[in-house]
Amino acid sequence: MSVSVQIEDFDISQEIGTLKAVRTDIGAVVTFTGLVRDMGGGQPVSAMELEHWPGMTEQALEEIETQARQRWSLKATRIVHRYGALKPGDQIVLVIAASPHRGAAFEAAEFMMDFLKTRAPFWKKETTPQGARWVDARDADDTAQARWDQP
Amino acid sequence: MSVSVQIEDFDISQEIGTLKAVRTDIGAVVTFTGLVRDMGGGQPVSAMELEHWPGMTEQALEEIETQARQRWSLKATRIVHRYGALKPGDQIVLVIAASPHRGAAFEAAEFMMDFLKTRAPFWKKETTPQGARWVDARDADDTAQARWDQP
Amino acid sequence: MKVLYFAWLRERIGTGSEEVETNASTVAKLVAELTSREDRYAAAFADMSAVRVAVDQTMTDIDASLTGAAEVAFFPPMTGG
């Protein structure tokens, strides 16, 4: 269980390798990787700047990880989120959930992503031919997060 | 869209790299990796032998990939399944689903795994202190697959 | 008729693939014929609820016709992934 907020890129195989290095009781590993898309709001995107709230961000990601581990039986979790200057195709975020069985790993990874979208203090600014603009929060992300409240 | 049935290990970062090398319209990549667990049926497992049906296996995996791409808007998919002699901690299977948005990527990856569990001609034999035994199919896997039939 | 066996069926019968001379018109009749021939087939086909069948690489059941078929495969439920 650990989180990193960093400028540097990450390597998924290496991150999984670290999680499973010390154990052989993991049967299922689910990863989610978010990438910068070349289109946003109907406009071509040439660059993205990711702003965050240093200190607060780590705390928010740890809280999301803790909640996931309270809800599912997980052997390992990991969240890596980048900030700074990115371009289309670049990796933004990595979430990993490892469990003995696949159902828990899938659900926990999706849960962490849904919460991260609405609860982690990051703000995206995209550069388009019409200039730079801050990305609006999507209602769909609030809906995706809210479904985990249901009993 | 491609499948591989191989003895060799695979590298997840490299597999994702191949999928996204030629495009920047992917926002979400979900991977599932199945690993050999050190316990099976309450017994410690020291080794696993994976038997398959050459020729038929590739066809079954391609059919699963095709179905996933008919149900969700996916930019890329990939299935790699190993056979032969494996040991606890080894990677068995990799499924990747890439989409502009995360919901489709999560669902498609889970769909492909559920079908793979019951529709791909593989059979596992585990070595335990009580000798070698063929792994029984799990009812839970049939249930997991059947839920995709619902409208 | 080419007949394939996988996993513990292959082990009990002692081969993964063989040519069988038969006029059986259905999978069930082929199973009965093999079972009467030798004990190792009887051992493999003792509990048909644990056996799955494919005719010409298409999953089917014990009552499937073998008319025009080139290949039959017998195996336990799949455990991939």
Next chain:
Amino acid sequence: MKVLYFAWLRERIGTGSEEVETNASTVAKLVAELTSREDRYAAAFADMSAVRVAVDQTMTDIDASLTGAAEVAFFPPMTGG
């Protein structure tokens, strides 16, 4: 009182962090006070439905008390992931 601004709030106000001398008892009163001081605050706080608030790093709303608080942060809805 330490006040933080992120994203387009930071851009409109022209700083990400500042010390503000205030006796405002709630977030709403602080916003009103800043808005009356300078146009750049008025521009940033023109539509408070698009602004989120945290007091001492806990998400709250515009009516939250500032009694005993050391830090207030203003930012648009988060867009991580």
